[in-house]
Amino acid sequence: MDGSRPNMLKPSKQSFKEIPVIGLADATSKDPAARRALADQIRDACLNVGFFYSQYRLPSPFPVCGGCLNGLTVKDHGIPEKVIETAVGAAKQFFRLPVESKMKLDLQKSANFKGYTALRTEDASREKKGDIHEGFDLGWEPESPANANALRDDGIMTGANLWPDELPVFRKDVLAYYHAVVRLGKSLFPLFALTLNLPEDFFADKITKPAAVMRLLHYPPQPIETTDGGIGIGAHTDYECFTILWQDEVQALQVMNADGKWIDAVPMPGTLVVNLGDQFARWTNDLFKSTIHRAINLTGNERYSMPLFFGTNYDVKLEPIPGCVSAENPFKYEVVTAGQYVQSQLAATYAFGKAKL
Numbered sequence: 001m002d003g004s005r006p007n008m009l010k011p012s013k014q015s016f017k018e019i020p021v022i023g024l025a026d027a028t029s030k031d032p033a034a035r036r037a038l039a040d041q042i043r044d045a046c047l048n049v050g051f052f053y054s055q056y057r058l059p060s061p062f063p064v065c066g067g068c069l070n071g072l073t074v075k076d077h078g079i080p081e082k083v084i085e086t087a088v089g090a091a092k093q094f095f096r097l098p099v100e101s102k103m104k105l106d107l108q109k110s111a112n113f114k115g116y117t118a119l120r121t122e123d124a125s126r127e128k129k130g131d132i133h134e135g136f137d138l139g140w141e142p143e144s145p146a147n148a149n150a151l152r153d154d155g156i157m158t159g160a161n162l163w164p165d166e167l168p169v170f171r172k173d174v175l176a177y178y179h180a181v182v183r184l185g186k187s188l189f190p191l192f193a194l195t196l197n198l199p200e201d202f203f204a205d206k207i208t209k210p211a212a213v214m215r216l217l218h219y220p221p222q223p224i225e226t227t228d229g230g231i232g233i234g235a236h237t238d239y240e241c242f243t244i245l246w247q248d249e250v251q252a253l254q255v256m257n258a259d260g261k262w263i264d265a266v267p268m269p270g271t272l273v274v275n276l277g278d279q280f281a282r283w284t285n286d287l288f289k290s291t292i293h294r295a296i297n298l299t300g301n302e303r304y305s306m307p308l309f310f311g312t313n314y315d316v317k318l319e320p321i322p323g324c325v326s327a328e329n330p331f332k333y334e335v336v337t338a339g340q341y342v343q344s345q346l347a348a349t350y351a352f353g354k355a356k357l
């Protein structure tokens, strides 16, 4: 670890043609040089692309014994395939419920954007076209059912999750995946600190109650062109520090490079996609790229994805990180809290659906 190293990071204008793949096995290595080497790979992706694939699949073949499986999973930051499959199965069941059941959980009527978003009621690009996906959003709640209803105080972003009565194990199945990704997300913060030449624990006191909103998304196939230009999810950036996305094998996600060209984020089984969001762009005065992306499902197949948006505690102020501002490169943003930023962005994204009520 080398927190005192002078910050030599310079904004990059380089364009990219593909999205790098980065294995995360060394994220918690005991060897500082191994962690530093991994951070160097991640830095490249953060400065030039804003996206990378992270491998989570266990080495294959791997020793089959109950105990070993757990040990390996933790060491490699792997999320067991079974946990993913179960959550995806739960998502499919949910979206197959009758629309009346889903609308009982209408996000528009919830406190702070939890629950169900119907087709064409979200407007990620703010172009008032209505995205061709339906979604289910949840925020943090305890993993253990014993205290499941204890509401976390997230200041202005506090709000209870909504769950469907029709599917008794949905909550458990979705939360198992949710908490696995939250653990993975927490383990990435020290690496991001290293990429910025900060001490590895720089974010530790800022992620004691991290923002972690997860979405289950269903994209029905869309015609080649809709009459109003609506697509699966319109071009946008994400609002938090970074997103960890599971996507199925149906191609739809596209990422814009510095030349304004759309690059396919081709589904790669065994990987999660990590992309940076606006909070990291703000912290770093745009050194880290919050890259524009969209999804268009022209395949004729149903598509499912599960993004988890990971940010700091909602009361943390998005102030410039040392070394990212100078007299020549003054801070471009107003200082707001993470909660104020996310809430204002979500309100704008869902205003379109609210107007339709």
Ligand SMILES: O=C(O)CCC(=O)C(=O)O
Pocket (backbone or CB within 6 Å): 215, 217, 233, 238, 245, 247, 252, 253, 293, 294, 295, 305, 306, 307
């Ligand atoms: O479904 C995807 O692949 C992307 C979803 C996304 O960009 C989002 O929800 O912010």
Ligand SMILES: [Fe+2]
Pocket (backbone or CB within 6 Å): 236, 237, 238, 293
């Ligand atoms: Fe996104």
